[in-house]
Amino acid sequence: MKKNDNQEVEAVMPDERAVDSRAEAFVGVRAARRNELAEDYVELIAELIYAKGEARPVDIATKMGVTAPTVAKTLDRLAREGLITRAKYRSVFLTEEGRALAKECRHRHEIVLRFLLSLGLDLETAERDAEGIEHHVSDRTLALFAAFADGSRVDRRNLMGEALRSN
């Protein structure tokens, strides 16, 4: 069969599979995908605890738009992974680790949402898109989003000011 001679030479990697730059991106995205649900859950659990004092499976199910058994199974996994603790028939608590993750997720969520709004998007669409995008935003991108959102109100003013000054 044809040798792939139309491809740049790839350095031998410590890993088994050769990784071209494209594959790196895909592998990274798949990794992010595996954490999405956990992130949404802990974020939601933190919100529920804050808003109602406790996070009950029934409320998680409602907010997530899934059935109770689905929530139960997912919570079992989160407990296995050390993000939450729970006892039978009782509501759910975040571990230290879970709280940390929740905080980080809430932070990212907020920045992405503010960014989309500052771009001129309507609230409903912004919330929808933020809910998906937040899991695929690197730290660098997040920083740029934050800067843009923060600056967007004064941007016009500042730029104009600078233009006038530099005139």
Added chain:
Amino acid sequence: MKKNDNQEVEAVMPDERAVDSRAEAFVGVRAARRNELAEDYVELIAELIYAKGEARPVDIATKMGVTAPTVAKTLDRLAREGLITRAKYRSVFLTEEGRALAKECRHRHEIVLRFLLSLGLDLETAERDAEGIEHHVSDRTLALFAAFADGSRVDRRNLMGEALRSN
């Protein structure tokens, strides 16, 4: 048990499950998630066909960073869904529908990437993030991204020009 009286009254929906606005977002995101892989595959297949004249499973596997059996199984699904056609031991072709989807995906991918770059992100990170974000961008958001990317080079100039003119 407590009635959820702390929640806005929800109109009775034609659907079974009550959907608060939060759930709508999560449900939407999950729907988008189910198409991610198909989108990446058809986009990649189109690229391979364009670049090499054919899309072979081995190249798909390399670019996606997965093993050959994984590709085989996914291709079977795509064929079942009418996005590609294939014959045993032969390379893969896009159906009309597949081509349409590929085109749409490439379009979105391109806009998201240009947008991230115009925001000041480095190419490598932009490509990584775009690969994930592209699947969670609504038409509205995409339009804003495109406008921003298109305008970003002339923006400064234009704004300053306007500022000067309106002075």
Added chain:
DNA sequence: TAGACAAGTTAGCCTTGTCTAACTTTTGAT
């Protein structure tokens, strides 16, 4: 024109995430 080796397939395993159906526990109203 053989064969060796690359590419492709098949079978089977695992985990995640979703569901329905049926059972158990908790709890609020009477």
Added chain:
DNA sequence: ATCAAAAGTTAGACAAGGCTAACTTGTCTA
């Protein structure tokens, strides 16, 4: 204090997406 309804759990089905191992097919090269 009772007990019905709400909440929670358990069991089991199913599809997707990943893997390894082992087999089959195609093709380049000697």
